[in-house]
Amino acid sequence: MAPRVLISDSLSPTAVQIFKDRGVEVDYQPNLGKDKEKLAEIIGNYDGLAIRSATKVTAKLLEKATRLKVVGRAGIGVDNVEIPAATAKGIIVMNTPFGNSITTAEHAIALMFALAREIPAADASTQAGKWEKNKFMGVEITAKTLGVIGCGNIGGIVADRAVGLKMRVIAFDPFLSPERAIEIGVEKVELEELLRRADFITLHTPLTEKTRNILSAEAIAKCKKGVRIINCARGGLVDEVALRAALDSGHVAGAAFDVFVEEPATTNPLFGHPNVVCTPHLGASTTEAQENVALQVAEQMADYLVKGAVSNALNMPSITAEEAPRLTPFVKLAEMIGSFAGQLTDTDITGIRLEYEGDVATMNTRALTAAALTGVLKPQLETVNMVSAPAVAKERGLGVEEVRREEQGTFDSVFRLTVKTAKQERSVAGTVFADGKPRIVEIKGIQMDAEFQPSMLYVTNKDKPGFIGRLGTLLGDAGINIATFALGRQAAGEDAIALVAIDGAVDADLLDKVQALPNVVQAKRLRF
């Protein structure tokens, strides 16, 4: 069945076309993001949800999203998505981190000019027939100091444009390296210094607990008198009430805002002030940016739903479309080896060691680790998947250790997983053969050669004559056909392992009988 995607915000028709071309069924309902109830009613029918900023992907909505595998944000900010809730449900959240950066940076520059020359007010006055030539006295931006708070993708582009406009640019960003600051021609400063020196301040950080009200009443008071403030990033970075007071007192000369604490903003403390310019979250609204983000989000979501490739995910390691064909059989191997170990372990797992040997050590081991953890946890947690498994493992305090060795041994690649419990360590290793099928090659250090089968019986025993015959007879008498029988042992008379693929299933009674056979140490049913 073709995967189904719902687009619940306004997106370029390019997205619809790409989904169709990639074999994904698509429903375009651009106003649904504003209708929470209706969205919750139908979200259960979809594998993918493509959104902009109007749709709020809350934990409550995700409860109804029983089939959802991916949320794609056609844009940058994902503050409208409850990512921990999506992760817990195994839903990938991806964005398009660069598609609208230039456009948004240009909007910030446009708002800076609008403030410097009071263009919106002058336009309204002129079109009202007033010709108030003496009322609108602007300021030049040349040689003025622009303070950039948050100098990532957009802040960096704003800085570059401002340098071109002959401004002096200073930036506050704890994660801006001195090398990058030199490269883009900005002076890296602390926030206090930026506030003290800047003639214009522009904000380009995400909204986090650290950045909320980064321009608080106190910070605004530290600004140079006559400062002009531009916010094209997120509502909540500036204390709107404090800013209004500073505008009223004349301490701040002007403010240009594209984003607001409450959106859609129909009322706001800043509204109505003569030196305030507002736009309705238009930062990303150009034909070019909307084409970019629509195309990118549709390609990324289709790649995931159709090919399993993951890019720009915020809660899962990336798997490129190029690496997916080589990686996919190993993802399957890692999950099955993990599942094998998880099914064998009854007591609390305290730690997991993952060893990648040979070619597999050069692959995307973050994705393989996520797959292996999924396998380990699934016997206890039905709903866990590659998205949620690393977070769940961390939450449960499982120490996860990765070891990579590129030298090859008997096989081109070996993946070994060791589960640690308070009582013991148990390892299982496997590889992928040339036919692309995963194989078990070692259990507890004992060499084996077994394919994974849907129904298997795992028996450890003392290697004494008669065991195989007795087990075969027991299964035969119960009407159970043996499909394959793999054996491995340490040495004659010592520990041995039998891995038996069977048609049908062994019930609890029969398992007890296997367990009661002479020399049997442990008998377990396994399902793959």
Ligand SMILES: NC(=O)c1ccc[n+]([C@@H]2O[C@H](COP(=O)([O-])OP(=O)(O)OC[C@H]3O[C@@H](n4cnc5c(N)ncnc54)[C@H](O)[C@@H]3O)[C@@H](O)[C@H]2O)c1
């Ligand atoms: N108005 C719009 O339509 C529109 C469009 C696109 C993006 N945005 C918003 O713009 C913002 C920036 O986007 P971006 O692509 O440049 O993101 P980015 O991740 O590339 O850059 C953000 C920068 O903020 C810095 N930062 C984080 N915490 C900080 C702190 N406490 N103090 C100072 N700096 C801090 C980071 O180090 C990073 O360099 C986002 O919030 C995004 O949602 C708005």
Ligand SMILES: O=C(O)[C@H](O)COP(=O)(O)O
């Ligand atoms: O973070 C973003 O990409 C912008 O806020 C754009 O939002 P929009 O897609 O709703 O215009």
